[in-house]
Amino acid sequence: MSSVEATQTQAADAGDRKSASLIVDNKSVEVPVYEGTIGPEVIDISKLYGTSGYFTYDPGFTSTASCESKITYIDGENGILLYRGYPIDQLAEHGDFLETCHLLLYGELPNASQYEDFKGRVTYHTMLHEQMNRFYTGFRRDAHPMAIMVGVVGALSAFYHDSTDIADPVQRDIASIRMIAKMPTIAAMAYKYSIGQPFIYPRNDLDYSANFLQMCFAVPCEEYKADPVLARAMDRIFVLHADHEQNASTSTVRLAGSSGANPFACISAGIACLWGPAHGGANEAALNMLEEIGTPDRIPEYVDRAKDKDDPFRLMGFGHRVYKNYDPRARIMQKTTHEVLDALGLRNDPTLQVALELEKIALEDEYFVEKKLYPNIDFYSGITLRALGFPTTMFTVLFALARTVGWIAQWREMIEDPQQRIGRPRQLYTGPTEREYVRIGDR
DSSP: OOEEEEEEEEETTTEEEEEEEEEETTEEEEEEEEOOSSSOOEEOOTTHHHHHSOOOOOGGGTTOOOSOOSSEEEETTTTEEEETTEEHHHHHHHSOHHHHHHHHHHSSOOOHHHHHHHHHHHHTTOOOOGGGHHHHHTSOTTSOHHHHHHHHHHHGGGTOGGGOOTTOHHHHHHHHHHHHHHHHHHHHHHHHHHTTOOOOOOOTTSOHHHHHHHHHHOBTTBOOOOOHHHHHHHHHHHHHTSOOSSOHHHHHHHHHHHTTOOHHHHHHHHHHHHTSTTTTTHHHHHHHHHHHHOSGGGHHHHHHHHHOTTOOOOOTTBSOSSOSSOOHHHHHHHHHHHHHHHHHTOTTOHHHHHHHHHHHHHHHOHHHHHTTOOBOHHHHHHHHHHHHTOOGGGHHHHHHHHHHHHHHHHHHHHHTOTTOOOOOOOOOOOSOOOOOOOOGGGO
16 A cells, blocks of 8 residues: 655754655655745655655656746646746737747846847847758758758757857857747748748848748848738747747757757757647647638537537647636737738638637637637637748747747756756556567577
């Protein structure tokens, strides 16, 4: 019989300190309990195996804190998302993406002079080494942009040797700025290559989001000017996706970084993880679903299928693994979506009409309200990116662009953590026990 009992112990140097007693095989093992600034307390089991010979079993690590972090806090039950303590809606509504980048990297929002300095450092690192253009021509034209992103970002370490020494804080900072600055250029070039258009170089006179739209949609033969409403929408999308605590791709970046890998390789690993449809591909899946429904009159059919437990069909873009309440990012994204549709005059687009009608039903239907299956950020961002002119294959690329700053901030925090060790999850082995080798002729 095994049991876990929470107890209170006294530490001479720290006053009252909570600990937990794990009773295994009638033996008591004391483990410390730590309290964060907000959120649930955690039981430290890092020395459990050494003292008891037992591992814990937690598939997906959904009940395991793999690190200590000061960057992002999520309360899924109450629909709260904070970057360094600031509510996501305030940052998206009143700030901009570069301000958010500074906050995530350095812990504080910049003042006016710090902002100008940071913006200048990012702006003057947006160019790619000219030889990197040749990487793109090595891919087939129909290659998925995410495949290109994984390869090109990983190759940055072959060009920028002066920012791969992870033990040097100056080089870490240079690598951080380079990643934030160059990712829009890399993403835009992947898009241009896929549609057979020439690359458009970045412009230093444009802000971060307007510059990205210019690199995606401008052509050499005519002038292009990004609509301020669309550029602002793009900026909000970047802010809303900048970080999301220890999700699959962020954990991948941290795990890769724990081995001492250079930052470009770590971010490339994060992009590869993000590519999965259960993670970064959710907004693409949501839009594909809207196109499958086709017209508003078919919505009741699909809603009935979603309610049928025996039907494998699921409405994509509704509910969230973490948020058991309304996704706090979705409120801002909903407002942004409607601003973009109005600016572009797209209220009559068939797919967008399906989305708007489905949104209305989901917010009012008793089944969805009771199960808290609210439209999430993927639902609204998919609609918005489609309206902006991006194909669905680019959706996850834009997610990666925005999330780069979160990955970099998490990577830096991990590198600077004195308790950081190489990641090494354990397992519950259920394979064959030891057996003797039999020569091939005797099998």
